[in-house]
Amino acid sequence: MTTLKKVGRPKKFDRDTALMSAVNVFWLKGFDGASMTDLTEAMGVNPPSLYAEFGDKLNLYRLAIDRYASNDACSPLVAFESEPDIEKAVRAFLNEVIVYSTKHSSGAKGCFLSSSVATSAGEIEGVQELLKKAIETTDRRLAKRFDEAKTEGSLRKDFPSLERARLMFDLRQGLVFRARAGCSVKSMKTDIDQRVRMILSDQSS
Amino acid sequence: MTTLKKVGRPKKFDRDTALMSAVNVFWLKGFDGASMTDLTEAMGVNPPSLYAEFGDKLNLYRLAIDRYASNDACSPLVAFESEPDIEKAVRAFLNEVIVYSTKHSSGAKGCFLSSSVATSAGEIEGVQELLKKAIETTDRRLAKRFDEAKTEGSLRKDFPSLERARLMFDLRQGLVFRARAGCSVKSMKTDIDQRVRMILSDQSS
DNA sequence: ACAAATTTGTAGTAATCATTATATAAATGT
DNA sequence: ACATTTATATAATGATTACTACAAATTTGT
Numbered sequence: 224m225t226t227l228k229k230v231g232r233p234k235k236f237d238r239d240t241a242l243m244s245a246v247n248v249f250w251l252k253g254f255d256g257a258s259m260t261d262l263t264e265a266m267g268v269n270p271p272s273l274y275a276e277f278g279d280k281l282n283l284y285r286l287a288i289d290r291y292a293s294n295d296a297c298s299p300l301v302a303f304e305s306e307p308d309i310e311k312a313v314r315a316f317l318n319e320v321i322v323y324s325t326k327h328s329s330g331a332k333g334c335f336l337s338s339s340v341a342t343s344a345g346e347i348e349g350v351q352e353l354l355k356k357a358i359e360t361t362d363r364r365l366a367k368r369f370d371e372a373k374t375e376g377s378l379r380k381d382f383p384s385l386e387r388a389r390l391m392f393d394l395r396q397g398l399v400f401r402a403r404a405g406c407s408v409k410s411m412k413t414d415i416d417q418r419v420r421m422i423l424s425d426q427s428s
Numbered sequence: 429m430t431t432l433k434k435v436g437r438p439k440k441f442d443r444d445t446a447l448m449s450a451v452n453v454f455w456l457k458g459f460d461g462a463s464m465t466d467l468t469e470a471m472g473v474n475p476p477s478l479y480a481e482f483g484d485k486l487n488l489y490r491l492a493i494d495r496y497a498s499n500d501a502c503s504p505l506v507a508f509e510s511e512p513d514i515e516k517a518v519r520a521f522l523n524e525v526i527v528y529s530t531k532h533s534s535g536a537k538g539c540f541l542s543s544s545v546a547t548s549a550g551e552i553e554g555v556q557e558l559l560k561k562a563i564e565t566t567d568r569r570l571a572k573r574f575d576e577a578k579t580e581g582s583l584r585k586d587f588p589s590l591e592r593a594r595l596m597f598d599l600r601q602g603l604v605f606r607a608r609a610g611c612s613v614k615s616m617k618t619d620i621d622q623r624v625r626m627i628l629s630d631q632s633s
Numbered sequence: 634a635c636a637a638a639t640t641t642g643t644a645g646t647a648a649t650c651a652t653t654a655t656a657t658a659a660a661t662g663t
Numbered sequence: 664a665c666a667t668t669t670a671t672a673t674a675a676t677g678a679t680t681a682c683t684a685c686a687a688a689t690t691t692g693t
Contacts, residue, residue, distance in 0.1 A: 229661080251551065252550065258651085260649090271654090475681090638689100643684105644685090663666090
């Protein structure tokens with residue numbers, strides 16, 4: 224039984240959907256640019272309910288970051304992990320980064336963490352730590368896929384998984400920054416083939 | 429004659445130094461996070477004088493972005509351009525990006541454009557265009573140095589200057605993002621040698 | 634010395650901000 | 664049926680926001 228009857232008037236909103244709406248508002252406008260009015264309207268939650276459920280604005284922001292950062296379904300990562308062929312997987316990752324950062328349904332460009340949260344890392348307590356953790360987690364998640372390709376035999380034994388994971392992730396920042404700046408999909412896609420080769424290249428030479 | 433006597437009470441501030449102080453405040457706090465009180469205090473300019481000199485907050489922001497983006501003395505670029513040996517030049521660029529984004533005198537981490545301005549590109553009119561222009565200008569400025577190395581003979585004739593310029597710039601975004609998230613200098617420096625080789629590598633194989 | 638011009642410093646404006654007090658509505662338990 | 668519990672809706676709170684009116688201060692020109 225997941226739905227156990229509770230006393231009192233039932234909530235009008237779903238916690239997780241409301242939180243994702245908050246992510247979209249913060250993504251589009253940033254922490255300081257997003258007003259509580261923006262948030263309550265987008266989330267469909269009245270101020271008193273919002274404060275009861277999520278605490279104050281800062282706490283809601285931290286929860287939004289955490290929700291976004293711990294999203295296993297992040298499409299570029301999923302694309303990278305679900306494609307069996309490692310070369311196609313790397314290509315799918317880069318492709319999906321471009322699609323994701325230019326065509327998100329909320330209208331926000333780039334990536335919530337690197338295009339919006341980064342700004343508040345200088346001032347808002349706790350944000351920098353959340354960001355750092357998200358980066359390290361993603362580095363490891365990317366490296367894991369490379370490690371699997373190594374044990375499976377499609378990548379050579381001395382392939383530097385973590386180093387190339389960081390490379391992929393850093394290239395990603397470039398793409399999302401360009402997306403936020405309004406660069407065209409076409410202009411960003413021109414370098415993909417070359418970058419796939421680089422990421423998988425043997426640099427012992 | 430640069431200093432011509434003007435009637436009226438003289439200004440107490442230097443326009444350009446005040447503008448650079450504004451850059452630092454916006455860099456640290458973002459557009460919405462920076463209050464006019466923050467700005468007037470840091471710039472040493474009273475509100476009426478500020479409005480007379482720079483217009484409203486939005487116009488000051490645009491001027492600050494323009495001042496920062498058109499700074500020929502950007503230390504990573506200068507390092508890249510002034511080192512004669514192309515391999516050392518690439519290494520100097522990456523090194524300087526790390527130093528710049530972690531040790532800036534204002535206390536702000538990362539890069540003003542990618543760590544702060546990017547947030548406002550979603551909402552504030554004109555910012556996205558300024559960003560895009562800055563990216564394209566930097567891409568070309570980096571490519572120019574590669575072209576010079578080609579004509580001078582230290583890089584092969586078919587070296588793809590603009591493609592590698594974009595690569596360098598995108599890798600830079602990764603570094604400044606990590607810096608903003610509080611990653612250590614040491615952790616970021618580990619990949620430099622490998623990345624230098626990649627940027628200069630021959631990918632015809 | 635005095636008028637004209639321009640900036641400074643202070644104190645204010647109206648609007649918006651995050652947050653909360655109050656009252657009403659909708660569920661369950663007995 | 665009625666008390667208890669929880670969430671809702673509205674409106675108000677004090678603080679802060681961007682911005683400006685006003686008077687004093689400091690320069691040049693005559």
